[in-house]
Amino acid sequence: KSADEIFRRLCTDHPDKQLNNVKWKEVFINRFGQMMLDTPNPRKIVEKIINEGLEKQGLKNIDPETTYFNIFSSSDSSDGNVFHYNSLSESYRVTDACLMNIFVERYFDDWDLLNSLASNGIYSVGKEGAYYPDHDYGPEYNPVWGPNEQIYHSRVIADILYARSVWDEFKKYFMEYWQKYAQLYTEMLSDTFLAMAIQQYTRQTLTDEGFLMVCNTYYGNKEEVQITLLDIYGYPSTDIICIEQKGLPTPKVILYIPGGTQPFVEFLNTDDLKQWIAWHLKDNKHMVAFRKHFSLKQRQEGETFTGIDKALQYIAEESPEWPANKYILYNPTHLETENLFNIMMKRTEQRMLEDSDVQIRSNSEATRDYALSLLETFISQLSAIDMLVPAVGIPINFALSATALGLSSDIVVNGDSYEKRKYGIGSLVQSALFTGINLIPVISETAEILSSFSRTEEDIPAFFTEEQALAQRFEIVEEELHSISPDDPPREITDENLHKIRLVRLNNENQPLVVLRRLGGNKFIRIEPITFQEIKGSLVSEVINPVTNKTYYVSNAKLLGGSPYSPFRIGLEGVWTPEVLKARASVIGKPIGESYKRILAKLQRIHNSNILDERQGLMHELMELIDLYEESQPSSERLNAFRELRTQLEKALYLPEMEALKKQILQIPNKGSGAARFLLRTAMNEMAGKTSESTADLIRFALQDTVISAPFRGYAGAIPEAIDFPVKYVIEDISVFDKIQTNYWELPAYESWNEGSNSALLPGLLRESQSKGMLSKCRIIENSLYIGHSYEEMFYSISPYSNQVGGPYELYPFTFFSMLQEVQGDLGFEQAFATRNFFNTLVSDRLSLMENTMLLTESFDYTPWDAIYGDINYDEQFAAMSINERIEKCMNTYRGVAFQNSSKSIDFFLNNLTTFIDNGLTEIAISDLPYDIVQQEISQFLQGSNEWKTLDAMLFNLDKGDINGAFRKLLQSAKDNNIKFRAIGHSDNSVPPFNNPYKSLYYKGNIIAEAIEKLDREGQKFVVFADSSLLNSTPGTGRPMPGLVQYLKIPATVVDSDGAWQFLPDVASSRVPIEVTELENWQVLTPPQGKILGLKQFKLTAGFPTEQSRLPLLENSVSEDLREELMQKIDAIKNDVKMNSLVCMEAGSCDSVSPKVAARLKDMGLEAGMGASITWWRREGGMEFSHQMHTTASFKFAGKEFAVDASHLQFVHDQLDTTILILPVDDWALEIAQRNRAINPFVEYVSKTGNMLALFMPPLFTKPRLTRAL
Secondary structure (H helix, E strand, O other), rough: OHHHHHHHHHHHHOOOOOOOOOOHHHHHHHHHHHHHHHOOHHHHHHHHHHHHHHHOOOOOOOOOOOOOEEOOOOOEOOEEEEEEEEEEEEEHHHHHHHOOOOOHOOOOHHHHOOOOOOOOOEEOOOOHEEOOOOOOOOOOOEEOOOOOOOEEEEHHHHHHHHOOOOHHHHHHHHHHHHEEEEHHHHHHHHHHHHHHHHHHHHHHOOOHHHHHHHHHHHHOOOEEEEEEEEEEEEEEEEEEEEEEEEEOOOOOEEEEOOOOOOOOEEEEOOOHHHHHHHOOOOOOOHHHOOOOOOOOOHHOOOOOOOOOOHHHHHOOOOOOOOOHHHEEOOOOOOEEHHHHHHHHHHHHHHHHHOOOOOOOHHHHHHHHHHHHHHHHHHHHHHHHHHOOOHHHHHHHHEEEEEEEOEEEEEEEEEEEEHHHHHHHHHHOOOOHHHHOOOOOHHHHHHHHHHHOOOOHHHHOOOOOOHHHHHHHOOOOOHHHHOOOOOOOOOOEOOOOOOOEEEEEEEEOOOEEEEEEEEEEEEEEEOOOOOOEEEEEEEEEEEEEOOOOOOOOEHHHHHOOOOOOOOOOOOOOOOOOOOOHHHHHOOOOOOOOOOOHHHHHHHHHHHOOOOOHHHHHHHHHHHHHHHHHHHHHHOOOOOOHHHHHHHHHHHHHHOOOHHHHHHHHHHHHOOOOHHHHHHHHHHHHHHOOOOOOOOHHHHHHHHHHOOOOOOOOOOOOOOOOOOOOOOEEEEEOHHHHHHHHOOHHHOOOHHHHOOOHHHHHHHHHHHHHHHHHHOOOOOOOOOOOEEEEEHHHHHHHHHHOOOOOOOOOOOHHHHHHHHHHHHOOOOOHHHHHEEEEEHHHHHHHHHHHHHHHHHHHHOOOOOOHHHHHHHHOOOHHHHHHHHHHHHHHHHHOOOOEEEEEEEHHHHHHHHHHHHHHHHHHOOEEEEEEEEHHHHHHHHHHHHHOOHHHHHHHHHHHHHHOOOOOOOHHHHHHHHHEEEEEEEEEOOOOOOOOOOOOOHHHHHHHHHHHHHHHHHHHHOOOOOOOOHHHHHHHEEEEEOOOEHHHHHHHHHOOOEEOOOOEEEEEEOOOHHOOOOOOOOOOHHHOOOOOOOOOOEEEEEEEEOOOOOHHHHHHHHHHHOEEEHHHHHHHHHHHHOHHHHHOOOOOOOOOHHHHHHHHHHHHHOOOOOOOOOOOOEEEEEEEEEOOEEEEEEEEEEEEEEEEEEEOOOOOHOOOOOOOOOOOOOEEEOOOHHHHHHHHHOOEEEOOOOOOOOOHOOOOOHHHOOOOOOOOOO
16 A cells, blocks of 8 residues: 555544545645744744844844855955955854854953954855955955945844844744644644654564554554653653553564654564664764753753763763663653643643753753754654655755654755855854754745645645646646656746746756746746745756757756766766657557556656666666566567667766676676666765775675576565565466476375365465464465565474474475475576565665675774684683683683584583573573574563464474474573573575575674674673584685674684583684685776765865964874874974975976975985875866876874975965975865865875876766766
């Protein structure tokens, strides 16, 4: 079902919900639109307060959004005009300055200075006032700032703000607003609570059981769920709740964090929930976001009490006195389930009142924080509208920095409406507050869009969608809208006000269809297609291509021919639209078949997508569809058109420099689209220097994986509504079971069933299996078989050992699984039967997991493990100790021990279990059981539940049918002695063992990752049972892959056939990389030395660098005890007469200067460095680009290199800048890039001269690519 349908069905019978009519979306949007439209706007309040204050003094009004508070460091005058050159240090719109309390905070500073025109003032122009005048006032005045009208002295505005607080005024407005909209806010909370759950459920990040718990919460079913308010050290959060299912031995719990990337997070128990929160608090961004869920009052610190901030810090630091298990949910408060959302509304209101009384901060700050957090709440809910009512089409591109623990303060707002936000410069521009107050216009603009849908029923237009509106107004057929291209002339009508209205398709990257009204000249404003209301700030320009003389329309904010963009932009200029494909692939008299329809639908999705990763994934899927079409219909007359389209897709996806890589990704037999999508993204990131060199190894792994290397051939159809579990595999017609070699219906066990075929036998097998508690997620509907179990789950739980005649599960599941294995043929189970979603998830997950596995090997340090266990005589030392001494050593010195997983090892362990327990054993881990399949059943077994059929069957399998086998006794002993039992085996349809080293590495890495997450915690003492290949090091990519014992810093041991417990040393010969053939050209994606600084145009953001601004970079480059010595060396270089004689300002002088500087550094007794060189692209005009380069010498100190650049003054600089630039090499490269407005710069850590420098240029793939149309 669609999210729309689920939402309507669940809301229809709920009190106060009337969503069972055709206008339900109006009702839903109204909960937001009217409330957002009436939200008090602090920016408007600023304008009101300032202008009322000016009027009282008889002064003229100003627009604080286009007036600026500027601060200068120097100035001069000429001919009666004031010029500020190279000295605009800070500039904010007056609105921003007021909302950030700049005037009030500085009110008692030295205002004599602030009254001076040279120092600061209220001006009509901000940072854009810098220009090059026609009159030459001398070199020290270029560029200049001004002339510019100074509207008022700063003191005029400061006096008004000091006498009348903006935020006090806001508070008054807001309390009136709150009284009016409390009920609507409550309904918004409940609506979005359910909508977010539906979103996660449809994306399969919320289980069936979890979704049912959320629905019970929404409906207020107190008999089913219990709601607890999350608290830390007794401090309750404002809005985070825990949902627990009643009536279970170990209640499952769901954490709901409003604003989180995934608001609903499921856990098996509250212990896991607490550890998850504690782990995320270690990240500062998560910490900042989490604090927002607690009031300012709770965050105070006192002499006799600890506030929430300190408590969270202690938990994140894993302080022994502040364990997460104790202080998270320290004093739980249970909420009334049936009144939950009303309670949350009242808590939000109460928080504002509490925060306003906080004494450690001003009331204005408390109110301001509250207002901004509420605005964030509104914005975070908009994804619900986007999901349920996409027809609204909110024309705002905003991004909130969401974390797992909620919204952080790092808010980024982009789009045409917010260009002026970029005018601010100064120390506060990067603050969370500055970005926060610039979120306010998002609310206003969004509310205006929503308001066009928020009206009474009789006022709702006859048409609802934009397509219907455009078709009716411009008198064209709806289908024709999709065929309009940027090349087509505009369609024009006259509105009721006699304005000319144009319908065009923009020539921007995503090429949206828009309606325009002319403002003047070549400027147009976008208007809302349904209401014809202006979309404020959405300017569009009419431009002419000088080559073709054609007219195009482009959005000002996204002009592709303007500033450079990533060379990896996947443009669609050369890819046919569906309409063009229909024309090129038409065959007279032949209808469009299903395969062709899928190709057209995929092509349309590609053109509709504006997300790079999504687009390239769809393009790979389309190429795969074309390949399958050619395979199934090799003589089709449409093939030539399809092949041409495929070539177009390849050219758009792969740069010319990636031709060799393209062959590896696309032309290897059976390469699937999911893998191609992942590998191309990895290659792009590697080329851009964002990730390590991993593409080559990932391709090798993909080649040898049966799932990754296969194209999708499984099931792409719909799933029946009657299926109540996520479907992984579908066999469309069970008659295929009648085509396999074995006639299972003739086996003696089934003779009495009197079935005449395998397909007739199948329903009975499922019925009998399910009566025994197995294969519960299998259904036959209309002759199709739907399976919700993973292949590996069936592989591990179904076998001759677990399915014996007369046993607890009988023979039926084994017969069923045997039939499945036979019917899959050569294709493999996933390739033959997987659903598209499950198949794509498998492919991307495997590659992602392998990538993470490779990262595990990159920076691992063997030293700590070798220091204890690497002694060549350690095995003799171990053998010399008694058994009790060994156990005591392992559990108290090392935190645990690993055993090779054999029945001998388990028997030995159980015979000595008492001694292990006496030495603090807390948990047992085993790699033979996959955690994602059976960990929940393990927990249920330990709590006394009988619902553990899959686990029980797997134990039969491991113990080869023995009801008293070693593995079963191990689990039973854990239960009897209250010891935690962890399954750490890996499960994603990979069944070991593997002979291939890449597959082994993948399997091993994922088990190690699970072990690290579950076992590597303070206070744990554990015993691990695992295969010997997992315990110690093995060959890895690039370098050796550590084993479980190296990561956990414990010894590996084995119990031999005689029952002797021995140390298992790590074999040094295993510590080698995987042997691969010599690198081919496609594998060299990154230059051998150096790095790309960034794929963008660099520029100065806070004026020219000075000696003072560079000082922190130098000081922070070394430890505090070395700073004085470093500064002494730098001073010596700068004061050296011979060094100063080398200074040169001529362009290109670095070639001759840098070798002389290097020689002088050596003469001065400094350790010579390698130097550094930087090269970048610059635009020459039109679409032409050239490259520039620069080089420098360096010296070494404390293991770091410092650039010494005596020719940097050839580039733009502060007039009083130092003649010799000394900085850490990376900071030097960044400054040179910024001062030169460098495009996609590349740095190598070596000085270059002569031909080496002359030939030095950025990698070709970084060259900016501009759209041909502009």
